[in-house]
Amino acid sequence: MQRDHVYISELGEHVGAEVTLRGWLSQKRSSGKIRFLVLRDGTGFVQCIAFVKNVSPETFEAAGQLSLESSLVVRGTVKADARAKGGYEIDVRELELIGDGGEFPIQPKEHGVEFLFDNRHLYLRSRTPQAVLRIRNEVVQACRDFFYERGFVLIDSPILTPAACEGTTTLFETDYFGQQAFLAQSGQLYLEPACMAFGKVYCFGPTFRAEKSKTRRHLTEFWMIEPEVAFLELAGLLDLAEEFVSYIVARVLDRCAEPLEFLERDTSGLEQIAAPFPRMTYDQAAEILRGEEAQKRMREAGAPPFEYGGDLGALDETILTEGKDLPLAITHWPKEIKSFYMQPAEDDPDKVLGLDLLAPEGYGEIIGGSQRIHDHDLLEQRIREHDLPMEAFQWYLETRRYGTVPHSGFGMGIERVVTWLCGIAHLREAIPYPRQIHRLYP
RNA sequence: UGCUCAGAAGCUCAAUGGCGAGCAGCCGGCUGUUAACCGGAAGGCAGUGGGUUCGACUCCCACCUGGGCAGCCA
Numbered sequence: 022m023q024r025d026h027v028y029i030s031e032l033g034e035h036v037g038a039e040v041t042l043r044g045w046l047s048q049k050r051s052s053g054k055i056r057f058l059v060l061r062d063g064t065g066f067v068q069c070i071a072f073v074k075n076v077s078p079e080t081f082e083a084a085g086q087l088s089l090e091s092s093l094v095v096r097g098t099v100k101a102d103a104r105a106k107g108g109y110e111i112d113v114r115e116l117e118l119i120g121d122g123g124e125f126p127i128q129p130k131e132h133g134v135e136f137l138f139d140n141r142h143l144y145l146r147s148r149t150p151q152a153v154l155r156i157r158n159e160v161v162q163a164c165r166d167f168f169y170e171r172g173f174v175l176i177d178s179p180i181l182t183p184a185a186c187e188g189t190t191t192l193f194e195t196d197y198f199g200q201q202a203f204l205a206q207s208g209q210l211y212l213e214p215a216c217m218a219f220g221k222v223y224c225f226g227p228t229f230r231a232e233k234s235k236t237r238r239h240l241t242e243f244w245m246i247e248p249e250v251a252f253l254e255l256a257g258l259l260d261l262a263e264e265f266v267s268y269i270v271a272r273v274l275d276r277c278a279e280p281l282e283f284l285e286r287d288t289s290g291l292e293q294i295a296a297p298f299p300r301m302t303y304d305q306a307a308e309i310l311r312g313e314e315a316q317k318r319m320r321e322a323g324a325p326p327f328e329y330g331g332d333l334g335a336l337d338e339t340i341l342t343e344g345k346d347l348p349l350a351i352t353h354w355p356k357e358i359k360s361f362y363m364q365p366a367e368d369d370p371d372k373v374l375g376l377d378l379l380a381p382e383g384y385g386e387i388i389g390g391s392q393r394i395h396d397h398d399l400l401e402q403r404i405r406e407h408d409l410p411m412e413a414f415q416w417y418l419e420t421r422r423y424g425t426v427p428h429s430g431f432g433m434g435i436e437r438v439v440t441w442l443c444g445i446a447h448l449r450e451a452i453p454y455p456r457q458i459h460r461l462y463p
Numbered sequence: 464u465g466c467u468c469a470g471a472a473g474c475u476c477a478a479u480g481g482c483g484a485g486c487a488g489c490c491g492g493c494u495g496u497u498a499a500c501c502g503g504a505a506g507g508c509a510g511u512g513g514g515u516u517c518g519a520c521u522c523c524c525a526c527c528u529g530g531g532c533a534g535c536c537a
Contacts, residue, residue, distance in 0.1 A: 052500090053493040072494075088488090104495070124473075128487055129498040131475055135529055191535075207537095232535050233464070245537055323466095324533080335533075389537060434537025448537095459529070 026094075030064035032109040035099045042067070042095045042111065045146065046087050046122060048129060056084040058113070060095060061146070069095050069111040080116050089129075090122035090146065141454055142463045152280035153450050156273055157439045161225075163272035164246050164435075167265055168223045173248060176215040176222045178208025180229075183413065193231045193241075204229035209430060212249035213393060214420045216428055223248040233458050237447040238335070238385050240436060242456035249430030255364075255374040255392045258429040259350055262378055262388050263296035265433070266348060270294045273442050286444040290381060293346040302353040303372070306333070306341055315340050332358045339383035348387070349379045361403040364392040364427070376431060384441035390431020397421035 026041040027034075044062030051057065054073040059066055071084040087093070094117035102110045126140050127147060137144045144150055168175070181197060182205045192203040208224040215222045225246040232239065248261065270291050273281070281288055309315060310327040315337075319326050324336040333341075333351075342349050353366055354375040363373035378388035394400040400421055404414050439451035449455035454463065 048498075050496045050499050051493090052496070055494045055496080057496050057499090059497085068497080070495080074494095104497095106497075124488060126473075126487095128474065130486055131498090133475075133530085136474070228537080230536070234535065235464095235530090236532070236534090239536070243537065332535085386537065432537060437537055 028064040029060070029062050029067045029107075032065075032067060032099050032107075032111075036101050036109070037099065039096065039098050039114065040111075042069075042097075043119075044093060044095075046089055046091045046093060047146070049087060049089065051085055056081070058084060058087065058093075058095070060093065060111070065107060067107060067109060067111055068105055069097060069113045071113040071116070076113055076115070080113070083116055083118065084113070087116075087118070088122040088125065090125040090143075092119040092122075093117065094119065138449065138455065138460060139462065145453065148283060150450070152283045153439065153443050153445060154453060155280045156277050156443055157435065157451060159273050159277050160269055160435060160439055160442065161244075163269045164225065164265075164433075166272075167268045168221075168248060171221065173221040173223045174215075174219040176212060176219065176224055177226060178205065178211040178224045180205050180226065191230050191232050193229050206230055207245070207432060208247050209249065209432065210417050212247060212430060213417070213428060216249040216251045216430070217420055217424065217426070220252075221248070221250050235458060236335075237449075238437070240448055240452065240455055240457060243448075243452065244435040245432045246435060247430060247432040249428060251426050251428045253392075253429040254427050255352060255376065255429060258376055258390060258392060258431060259300065259352070260296070262350070262376065262390065262431055262433075263298050263348075266298075266378065266388070266438075267294055267296045269438065270442065281443075284443050284445065286442075290346040291442065294348070298347045298350050298378070299345070300350040300352065303351055303355065304353065306337075306351050309341060310337050330355050330357065333377075335385065338379050338385050342379050342381050343383055345381045348381055351377045351379065359391070361407040361409065362391070362393050362400065364394050365399075374429075378431075380437065380441040382441070382444075385437065386434075387437045387441065388431050388433045390429065392427065392429040395421060395425045395427050397425065 026043050029042065029044070032040070042060055042062060044060045046058055047061040047066060048059035049057060056071040058069040058071065060069050071081055073081050076084070095111060095113060096115040097111040097113040100110050100112055101108060125143065127137070127143050145154070181195070181202050183202060192206055195202050195204065206228050208226065212222055212224055223246060226244065227242055228245045229242055231241065250257070250261070253261070274288060274291055307327070307329050311329065316326060318340060319336060322336055324334060327334070327337050352375065353369070353372040356363065356365065356371055356373045359373050359375045363375050366372040366374055374392040376388070376390045377386050379385060380387045394403060397418060401411070401418060404411055436448045436451040440448050443451065445451070449457060
């Protein structure tokens with residue numbers, strides 16, 4: 022493509038030459054005879070210097086008048102300068118204002134959470150969101166590459182779904198031409214039939230949970246990537262999950278050094294990550310959580326004590342993973358606390374072949390999955406036990422009626438992974454426009 | 464939904480029951496700044512409603528709005 026301008030990331034190829042840059046004014050400082058304009062164009066930042074003797078009086082005056090976030094065309098000479106961040110500066114010859122920045126609400130200073138997210142559409146221009154969202158971009162691309170390279174076929178699942186798959190309380194309800202419909206909370210039920218057609222499939226899209234969660238680990242709309250594989254059993258699923266996570270981490274370390282550094286992410290732990298990960302059963306985890314040490318921690322934190330048979334709480338997950346570099350896989354869960362479609366363990370029918378993968382450093386669950394029940398009658402029985410509307414599951418049951426095979430899959434929350442890799446505190450930073458119980462704007 | 468914290472200038476925050484500052488914006492100064500610096504003017508019915516008091520941003524009650532934590536889960 023023929024261009025008459027260059028990007029900031031390309032400045033190294035143009036040292037000594039006069040170039041045209043296009044972007045936004047991200048910072049400015051001025052003195053009597055010299056003005057510093059920091060330009061941002063999406064590929065980087067560069068400081069442009071307007072010196073009174075090198076530009077016309079009009080241009081010098083204009084450089085002083087510019088407000089933050091004004092869009093600009095800058096013409097000037099590229100100079101290598103040791104004083105410059107990034108190594109280059111622009112000796113400005115000419116400035117052209119495209120759009121005045123006005124009184125830009127986001128200032129180079131601290132702001133409150135509410136203000137920043139009320140202004141998320143403008144906050145995206147700041148460095149921190151850009152670093153996080155670039156890492157998100159890499160995570161998503163790595164996921165797609167991983168599955169593509171291994172012959173998985175992308176099967177997009179519907180977002181508008183007819184009936185409650187796992188109970189309606191956590192689903193957003195909507196009206197579908199007079200019929201009740203729900204926003205999907207998982208593509209899994211649609212992937213299981215698809216894996217009987219393509220063998221290895223995955224879906225990747227937004228999913229919706231109407232839970233009134235108010236924590237740093239929850240969004241009402243988030244992105245989940247879900248593989249589903251025919252003839253795969255729990256052991257193979259563990260291998261797949263570990264290989265998958267290792268691949269993503271390696272890709273981000275390889276290609277996102279700059280944003281990781283900007284976020285001041287200590288990557289020493291991430292660099293250790295490679296399959297296999299430590300694995301334990303629910304019973305083994307319970308053993309640790311019922312230990313003296315763990316119980317004491319829970320009392321001190323005022324957290325509810327762990328009880329055998331129950332799900333893991335946030336502190337439980339932290340106790341199991343803190344100080345560890347590798348994620349932790351937990352399998353063989355009590356069937357009462359897991360979904361109806363999970364395959365029972367052969368040697369212990371009270372346990373199901375579920376898999377949770379906990380990120381290290383207390384970042385919590387990033388993957389949840391299982392081997393699925395492939396026996397028609399057993400699945401039908403489970404649907405009945407869970408008081409689910411049998412008629413809504415007829416098509417799902419048919420996967421088991423016609424040439425059923427053991428199969429397994431999992432879902433990975435993209436924002437959870439991004440939050441962990443970035444080492445940031447809150448999931449809302451990891452998605453461009455977060456949706457939370459108290460946030461539907463912008 | 465429960466517990467907890469907080470609502471004051473466009474933004475971020477001080478102040479024993481008797482209203483202040485920084486940043487942004489405006490005016491002016493400075494040839495190397497890195498959230499630049501220096502000077503000046505301007506900017507306020509303190510979330511809403513009630514109560515206590517000579518007097519309430521401050522103490523009490525209710526409500527509203529949001530943050531943090533918990534549960535639920537990715």
